[in-house]
Amino acid sequence: xHPDWPASPSKAGAEAATxxxxxxxxxxxxxxxxxxxxxxxxxxxxxxxxxxxxxWIGFTFLLGTTGLYAAIGIMCRTSDPVEYYVAGRRVPAxxxxxxxxxxxxxxxxxxxxxxxxxxxxxAGLAFxxxxxxxxxxxxxxxxxxxxxxxxxxxxxxxxxxxGGKLPRVVAIIATILCSFAxxxxxxxxxxxxxxxxxxxxxxxxxxxxxxxxxxxxFLGGMRAVTWTQVxxxxxxxxxxxxxxVWLSVKQTGNPIPQVAYGYQLEKLxxxxxxxxxxxxELEVRELFRERSxxxxxxxxxxxxxxxxxxxxxxxxxxxxxxxxxxxxxxAGAERSLAALPNEVSAAVxxxxxxxxxxxxxxxxxxxxxxHATPFAGDPQGDAEARQAFDVSRRNFLAxxxxxxxxxxxxxxxxVRYYTVPSVQEARESVSWSLFFIFLLYFTAPxxxxxxxxxxxxxxxxxxxxxxxxxxxxxxxxxxxxxSVADMNKDGILQLNEMSIGGDIVVLATPEIAGLPYxxxxxxxxxxxxxxxxxxDGLLLTIANSLSHDVYYKMIDPNASTARRVxxxxxxxxxxxxxxxxVAAQKPADIVFLVSAAFSFAAAAFFPALTLGIFWKRATGxxxxxxxxxxxATTTYYMAVTQPWMRSVFGITEPIRLWWEIQPISAGLFGVxxxxxxxxxxxxVTPKPDARSQRLVEYVRYPNQKET
Amino acid sequence: MAFCTRKLPDMRQITVxxxxxxxxxxxxxxxxxxxxxxxxxxxxYFARDMSFHFFGWPFSFWMGAQGAPAIxxxxxxxxxxxxxRLDAAQEREREAD
Numbered sequence: 001x002h003p004d005w006p007a008s009p010s011k012a013g014a015e016a017a018t019x020x021x022x023x024x025x026x027x028x029x030x031x032x033x034x035x036x037x038x039x040x041x042x043x044x045x046x047x048x049x050x051x052x053x054x055x056w057i058g059f060t061f062l063l064g065t066t067g068l069y070a071a072i073g074i075m076c077r078t079s080d081p082v083e084y085y086v087a088g089r090r091v092p093a094x095x096x097x098x099x100x101x102x103x104x105x106x107x108x109x110x111x112x113x114x115x116x117x118x119x120x121x122x123a124g125l126a127f128x129x130x131x132x133x134x135x136x137x138x139x140x141x142x143x144x145x146x147x148x149x150x151x152x153x154x155x156x157x158x159x160x161x162x163g164g165k166l167p168r169v170v171a172i173i174a175t176i177l178c179s180f181a182x183x184x185x186x187x188x189x190x191x192x193x194x195x196x197x198x199x200x201x202x203x204x205x206x207x208x209x210x211x212x213x214x215x216x217x218f219l220g221g222m223r224a225v226t227w228t229q230v231x232x233x234x235x236x237x238x239x240x241x242x243x244x245v246w247l248s249v250k251q252t253g254n255p256i257p258q259v260a261y262g263y264q265l266e267k268l269x270x271x272x273x274x275x276x277x278x279x280x281e282l283e284v285r286e287l288f289r290e291r292s293x294x295x296x297x298x299x300x301x302x303x304x305x306x307x308x309x310x311x312x313x314x315x316x317x318x319x320x321x322x323x324x325x326x327x328x329x330x331a332g333a334e335r336s337l338a339a340l341p342n343e344v345s346a347a348v349x350x351x352x353x354x355x356x357x358x359x360x361x362x363x364x365x366x367x368x369x370x371h372a373t374p375f376a377g378d379p380q381g382d383a384e385a386r387q388a389f390d391v392s393r394r395n396f397l398a399x400x401x402x403x404x405x406x407x408x409x410x411x412x413x414x415v416r417y418y419t420v421p422s423v424q425e426a427r428e429s430v431s432w433s434l435f436f437i438f439l440l441y442f443t444a445p446x447x448x449x450x451x452x453x454x455x456x457x458x459x460x461x462x463x464x465x466x467x468x469x470x471x472x473x474x475x476x477x478x479x480x481x482x483s484v485a486d487m488n489k490d491g492i493l494q495l496n497e498m499s500i501g502g503d504i505v506v507l508a509t510p511e512i513a514g515l516p517y518x519x520x521x522x523x524x525x526x527x528x529x530x531x532x533x534x535x536d537g538l539l540l541t542i543a544n545s546l547s548h549d550v551y552y553k554m555i556d557p558n559a560s561t562a563r564r565v566x567x568x569x570x571x572x573x574x575x576x577x578x579x580x581x582v583a584a585q586k587p588a589d590i591v592f593l594v595s596a597a598f599s600f601a602a603a604a605f606f607p608a609l610t611l612g613i614f615w616k617r618a619t620g621x622x623x624x625x626x627x628x629x630x631x632a633t634t635t636y637y638m639a640v641t642q643p644w645m646r647s648v649f650g651i652t653e654p655i656r657l658w659w660e661i662q663p664i665s666a667g668l669f670g671v672x673x674x675x676x677x678x679x680x681x682x683x684v685t686p687k688p689d690a691r692s693q694r695l696v697e698y699v700r701y702p703n704q705k706e707t
Numbered sequence: 708m709a710f711c712t713r714k715l716p717d718m719r720q721i722t723v724x725x726x727x728x729x730x731x732x733x734x735x736x737x738x739x740x741x742x743x744x745x746x747x748x749x750x751x752y753f754a755r756d757m758s759f760h761f762f763g764w765p766f767s768f769w770m771g772a773q774g775a776p777a778i779x780x781x782x783x784x785x786x787x788x789x790x791x792r793l794d795a796a797q798e799r800e801r802e803a804d
Binding site: 125129132133136140262263265266374375393396423427428430431435700701702 | 728729732736739740743747748751752754755758761762763764765767768769771772773775776777779780782783784786787790791794797798801
């Protein structure tokens with residue numbers, strides 16, 4: 001079958017395949033699947049009670065779920081291009097909604113979001129609103145029209161609408177850029193979960209998880225990925241809800257956490273007030289303040305301070321060598337001497353980081369804002385407080401804007417709407433997608449509040465020798481994720497003596513709440529499902545873009561379908577290995593990579609796509625320039641303001657923010673500039689040809705047939 | 708180009724009822740977009756002033772965590788529903804011609 005525009009499968013075939021019988025069959029299969037999954041978890045819970053070791057539970061979960069995904073991949077193997085690229089365009093709206101839910105909810109949503117809410121309170125709601133409101137834009141501006149167009153990729157649409165090679169080339173670059181930036185955090189999440197679940201090293205965990213992804217998307221393309229994602233959605237939503245419901249019953253007696261946590265939030269705010277005046281806390285904060293002052297003094301005279309540090313370390317080793325009673329501490333002392341930086345500039349950097357940590361921990365509540373209070377600063381306060389309030393609010397709104405637009409522009413998400421049978425189903429499918437995502441997103445703030453209440457009232461105040469085992473277990477995985485130190489030597493854990501990384505809040509919830517280990521395994525399996533399903537969709541998008549857009553559309557238009565699919569599979573393997581290699585290096589900033597992916601997608605695609613559909617006057621050259629301008633502005637802003645990017649590009653001049661907007665919202669400038677460039681350039685370039693105009697007419701009217 | 712060989716409708720054939728369809732669509736989109744933006748940016752902008760109690764939550768917190776996402780769900784559902792009706796009406800009109 002030659003996939004010309006407008007490409008739709010033969011009408012009779014499509015109706016038979018999407019008919020009620022097909023849906024009934026799907027309902028039956030997935031109902032059976034859900035029941036077996038519940039039984040599987042119940043059986044493991046029973047085995048745990050009978051004394052099955054934890055390692056085994058983790059292992060069973062990992063093997064059971066990834067094995068299942070791989071099995072679906074094998075059952076759905078295909079080399080037909082319509083099946084491989086768009087799952088045969090017969091995925092019913094509900095199932096496409098579930099698949100989109102899993103595709104969309106990444107490691108960042110599952111693992112990271114509740115953690116961000118835990119750490120930042122109201123500010124974290126920007127992620128909830130941004131990531132859900134994006135679906136309004138998908139439904140209103142994109143999904144129905146892309147489905148009507150009915151090709152295979154986003155570059156397909158841009159190049160048909162705007163004509164010529166340039167829009168396609170720019171779109172391909174942007175697709176690969178944002179998908180690759182987004183796939184690395186997923187693989188990082190896979191590594192994190194696997195290493196905690198079965199105790200293998202992080203790097204090995206990344207490659208193990210990758211195996212599951214590859215079997216699935218390699219054999220069956222979009223078809224296998226779609227049906228696996230439905231299975232993964234079921235795992236991840238069950239895994240997310242169970243611990244929160246359990247925690248809610250434990251704390252409030254109400255099994256609906258989304259309703260119950262309002263009053264817990266009230267209580268939490270009261271506990272926050274008590275903790276910020278607690279004498280133990282004040283003592284610890286004073287110690288951190290002193291540490292910060294000492295570091296500042298060091299930084300004022302770095303040469304002498306470094307020499308003094310080195311002399312002190314050498315003296316300590318000499319003392320330990322002389323005193324055989326403390327020989328065991330010798331190795332530690334030698335390590336700390338070796339860890340001292342050689343260069344003064346390196347030492348200053350280390351001290352600056354340590355100072356910012358100490359400054360943070362010198363504040364009330366470990367530097368976390370009061371959970372329920374919107375924005376920093378005070379609108380009624382002095383000039384500085386008013387300024388802080390204004391900047392904090394502006395950044396909150398800018399972040400929502402970026403995440404919203406980015407959601408509506410991520411190529412791996414938009415291609416999902418090519419897979420439904422009709423325009424009506426595309427619209428309905430968005431509504432199902434959002435509903436399935438909503439289930440998790442309106443639970444995340446409840447999870448954050450309940451866990452925070454548990455930590456503030458139960459964990460804080462525990463004597464150090466009675467800390468639960470999970471504290472040590474997580475510190476072992478990575479001290480950056482969880483560490484405790486008795487600063488004031490009172491033998492009791494104060495809030496400011498604990499550092500917790502946002503990435504473990506969800507994964508550690510079952511342990512924090514004291515639930516059986518099987519729930520921990522379940523949550524890890526859910527996180528793995530979220531990360532794997534997103535990685536699947538992203539890798540497939542990159543590989544298809546390379547094989548379909550670059551090879552078939554630009555290098556060899558006569559390539560046979562078998563050859564294109566084979567090439568796509570090979571590329572998928574290569575891209576996956578490259579991504580796993582990068583992820584295994586633990587690149588500095590995971591949150592930044594996620595936000596970068598959204599900013600790139602927003603700036604590159606949203607203006608060109610929406611204007612392409614809603615404004616017939618938008619011209620090809622204008623769209624290409626707008627996409628390039630958007631991408632360039634976003635990249636430039638990140639490069640000069642984001643610490644990690646600055647170090648990559650070796651930029652040393654002081655950071656100058658535009659209107660105080662943080663680098664995480666860099667896409668804001670790109671999107672606005674993209675719109676301006678496309679509109680202005682379109683008005684001074686000749687009108688698009690009749691063909692482009694007819695295409696716009698064609699995608700606007702769902703009932704219009706091709707002849 | 709394979710696309711050019713396809714028979715596509717002439718621009719002149721576009722009837723008044725089709726223009727009506729599109730402008731109706733644009734009207735629905737604008738109204739829903741306005742609702743979406745005021746639930747998101749409007750409420751967030753005035754978040755400090757809207758911190759009155761709402762079943763335990765400060766109202767602005769509840770809106771961000773649950774209210775706004777629920778409104779988005781309704782917006783998307785309503786759009787799918789309204790457009791399905793509009794599509795059907797247009798189809799009937801076409802058959803009547």
